[in-house]
Amino acid sequence: MTRFALTIEFDGGPYMGWQWQDHGPSVQGAIEEAIFKTTGEKTLVYSAGRTDAGVHALGMRAHVDIQKPLPPFRLMGAINAHLRPHPIAILACEEVDPEWHARYTCIGRSYEYRILNRRAPLTLEKGRVWRIGPEMDAAAMHDAAQLLVGQHDFTTFRSTACQSASPLKTLDRLDVRREGDHIIVEAAALSFLHHQVRSMVGCLAAVGLGRWTADDLQAALAARNRSALAENAPPEGLYFVSARYP
Amino acid sequence: MTRFALTIEFDGGPYMGWQWQDHGPSVQGAIEEAIFKTTGEKTLVYSAGRTDAGVHALGMRAHVDIQKPLPPFRLMGAINAHLRPHPIAILACEEVDPEWHARYTCIGRSYEYRILNRRAPLTLEKGRVWRIGPEMDAAAMHDAAQLLVGQHDFTTFRSTACQSASPLKTLDRLDVRREGDHIIVEAAALSFLHHQVRSMVGCLAAVGLGRWTADDLQAALAARNRSALAENAPPEGLYFVSARYP
Numbered sequence: 367m368t369r370f371a372l373t374i375e376f377d378g379g380p381y382m383g384w385q386w387q388d389h390g391p392s393v394q395g396a397i398e399e400a401i402f403k404t405t406g407e408k409t410l411v412y413s414a415g416r417t418d419a420g421v422h423a424l425g426m427r428a429h430v431d432i433q434k435p436l437p438p439f440r441l442m443g444a445i446n447a448h449l450r451p452h453p454i455a456i457l458a459c460e461e462v463d464p465e466w467h468a469r470y471t472c473i474g475r476s477y478e479y480r481i482l483n484r485r486a487p488l489t490l491e492k493g494r495v496w497r498i499g500p501e502m503d504a505a506a507m508h509d510a511a512q513l514l515v516g517q518h519d520f521t522t523f524r525s526t527a528c529q530s531a532s533p534l535k536t537l538d539r540l541d542v543r544r545e546g547d548h549i550i551v552e553a554a555a556l557s558f559l560h561h562q563v564r565s566m567v568g569c570l571a572a573v574g575l576g577r578w579t580a581d582d583l584q585a586a587l588a589a590r591n592r593s594a595l596a597e598n599a600p601p602e603g604l605y606f607v608s609a610r611y612p
Numbered sequence: 613m614t615r616f617a618l619t620i621e622f623d624g625g626p627y628m629g630w631q632w633q634d635h636g637p638s639v640q641g642a643i644e645e646a647i648f649k650t651t652g653e654k655t656l657v658y659s660a661g662r663t664d665a666g667v668h669a670l671g672m673r674a675h676v677d678i679q680k681p682l683p684p685f686r687l688m689g690a691i692n693a694h695l696r697p698h699p700i701a702i703l704a705c706e707e708v709d710p711e712w713h714a715r716y717t718c719i720g721r722s723y724e725y726r727i728l729n730r731r732a733p734l735t736l737e738k739g740r741v742w743r744i745g746p747e748m749d750a751a752a753m754h755d756a757a758q759l760l761v762g763q764h765d766f767t768t769f770r771s772t773a774c775q776s777a778s779p780l781k782t783l784d785r786l787d788v789r790r791e792g793d794h795i796i797v798e799a800a801a802l803s804f805l806h807h808q809v810r811s812m813v814g815c816l817a818a819v820g821l822g823r824w825t826a827d828d829l830q831a832a833l834a835a836r837n838r839s840a841l842a843e844n845a846p847p848e849g850l851y852f853v854s855a856r857y858p
Contacts (some may be wrong), residue, residue: 375732377735377736377738395703409624424736443731446733450733453735453738454735455732455733455735456732457730472651484703485689486621486697486701487692487695487696487701488620488701489622489699489701490621490623490668490670490699490740492699494736541673604738609653
């Protein structure tokens with residue numbers, strides 16, 4: 367038995383999310399099926415994070431245990447071949463220690479949220495960004511975002527379906543920058559609550575549009591109440607970027 | 613009658629190309645239909661360039677004459693609304709002099725070609741780049757590309773269906789750079805022959821892969837013969853970026 371660590375890129379559009387679901391296709395299910403076609407083995411693929419329906423990944427990390435002896439490069443090529451035509455690709459594959467766990471060994475996760483700030487409809491970036499028409503102030507968003515950095519009770523920014531034991535999380539970084547018509551939000555933490563990034567981005571968008579002040583954001587955080595949320599940003603602008611390990 | 617200049621972005625994937633065709637959908641046809649729904653007028657939309665099937669545009673320029681008096685901003689909004697669900701968007705619309713012509717007044721056109729240089733299959737960039745597996749040398753591609761800059765007989769890099777009166781063209785710029793896994797080729801000229809950018813990129817790819825030397829590229833140019841071409845790069849990596857006017 368060998369444990370392999372995988373780095374995975376996917377377009378989340380066609381899936382119910384990362385995790386296996388009985389009512390629709392999942393990224394996990396597609397990869398497990400491709401592994402079954404490769405090795406004939408029923409496996410469980412564990413990931414660093416569970417992404418929601420429509421959320422993308424540039425560098426999701428995961429692990430899987432395989433009985434059949436295969437060099438990592440060949441295993442990766444075979445899984446990729448069997449994944450077609452799924453918009454899911456294994457970018458890297460390496461043997462790791464059997465103690466290494468994609469979720470429990472992970473010491474940091476980062477996400478990126480992409481807004482396209484323009485009036486014109488989406489063409490090439492349809493399903494890849496959140497389009498917001500009125501002009502936004504990215505500098506004001508970045509300044510307000512710093513209020514959320516550090517350890518807080520993020521109940522306001524947490525899905526009611528969140529299964530985390532505690533609403534206390536430590537946000538390491540929340541940066542907002544403008545690149546032409548795009549506004550990019552980068553978030554990093556040991557871990558996030560369910561919907562936390564999308565909920566934070568929804569409130570930052572309210573700040574960027576001048577509907578909320580930084581004080582309003584501060585009050586929403588202090589309320590520790592989901593009803594204080596401005597808006598949950600849509601999933602198609604969210605990307606799981608990377609997971610860190612010791 | 614007012615002449616409007618349009619700036620247009622589109623995903624070329626679903627279309628037979630820019631120009632109206634009787635055997636499939638075209639970008640021009642979709643825009644003319646949206647204008648008809650807006651004003652009730654049958655119009656002809658003239659563009660700075662004609663793109664092939666599958667080729668995209670970030671900033672195509674075009675013009676159209678409209679009888680109905682409409683402010684440019686309202687016209688743009690109405691065309692965009694009627695274009696749905698086409699992946700075509702009018703990014704800008706302004707009144708211009710009736711002498712202004714998107715094609716004949718144009719004094720420069722620029723294209724970008726995007727290669728994704730990696731083994732893993734495409735996911736989020738499917739239909740947006742040319743994926744090439746083996747590692748490429750972008751610096752060698754850039755150096756070789758400089759052999760094509762200037763005035764040359766580009767017969768080797770010209771489609772047999774090209775309708776241009778002469779194969780002589782002056783290439784102002786052909787730059788190749790690497791950005792992570794991406795290799796970006798930028799081309800600028802007063803005008804291009806049919807398939808010229810894709811044919812040049814196909815040969816530069818041969819250089820990047822070490823299959824061709826810069827001397828081979830020089831010989832292909834000197835051959836002035838289509839059969840000396842290495843390869844025509846696929847359309848989905850090509851973007852019409854901008855057109856310049858006095």
